[in-house]
Amino acid sequence: MTHIHEDKHDDQFLVKRVLDGDTSAFSIIIRNTERLVTQIIFKMIATEEDRKDLAQEVYLKAFKNLKGFQFQSKLSTWIAQITYNACINHLRKKKLTLVDNDAWELDDTEILQSKEHSAWNEMESFILNKEMIRILQFEIEKLPSLYKTIITLYHNEELSYKEITEITGLPAGTLKNYLFRARKILRDRIALHYKKEPL
Template identity: 55%
Template sequence: MSLPFPHNIPDKHLVDRVLGGDKQAFAVIIQQTEALVAQMVFKMIQRPEDRKDLVQEIYLKVYKNLSGFRYQSKLSTWIGQITYNACISYLRAKQLLLPGYGLADEDGETRGANEAVETEEADNRIFQKQRTALVQQALEKLSPIHRTLITLYHQEEMSYQEIGAITSLPEGTVKSYLFRARKALKENLLLNYKREEL
């Protein structure tokens, strides 16, 4: 019988309960990490039909290897590492990985007195959506590794150290790749922006 879960249950208690046969505890692990796993898979894997299978495969690996988790990092970082390696294996199998990258390589209408203000707000929302779309388009042109590093650093707000633990890359390499990724993103953004202007 499963016991209720406190909001911030420590990794060790959660893992112990899964290893003790508590299926609800594994559901909690999935719930706590699915946003990170989904972000990484979405950024690294282009084919939508392959993403769902890969996520299932990742959590199967997590479940099978949970007894080998040694608490040298956070559980979420360890699961991120499994996710990254699964995505790299997929890209290698499909020959989609660029050489030099790898596991340890370097609205409706407005009316009335406030119409002008409402119109301006609507324009701002549209601009925001367009800007988000432009960033997304620019991101899509980056390599899977660069997309993932930008996602982990800027969206998941992970440190260089945490990203290094997930990707098995040295901190210096993470910084170097991030620098290159940002530079490429900026170039792609400028290209897209100019195209939009035409």
């Protein structure tokens, strides 16, 4: 709780400095939020050039609209929200979808096969394999943009459901449902991978 108050206090201090004309304070805001913004952009946008353009667009938009920030959420959440919306608009322009229905899920036969051979109890040795990191990254990359993003925000950035709903605008129930499905797809795909690549 104290931490949240401190964050808000810091946010207010930084925003006031920027609004008073001290643009150098904005560099602190960039430093504080760059990681979160980068994670969202990398998970939602595939091309390197678009990612850079979007990151710049996000911060310039945040700077321009800083006067309108009401401190109803953390500054980082507000900037993450701008990032998410910028990515959504970009995907819409490119006519790309966020979640391609169930096309990403394995069919029942594949899951059954993976479970028959499932040697998940031997998984520990597999985890130790350096190859696992590459496979994990590969499988996460294959997930739909929205699934990748929420998995990253929840598990890597350790944001709460409330913060993720604020960023994405998804209802809490939908967010939980997507998160459950994303984890399940990932688990099934890793199991299948393990079956295909015996150690």
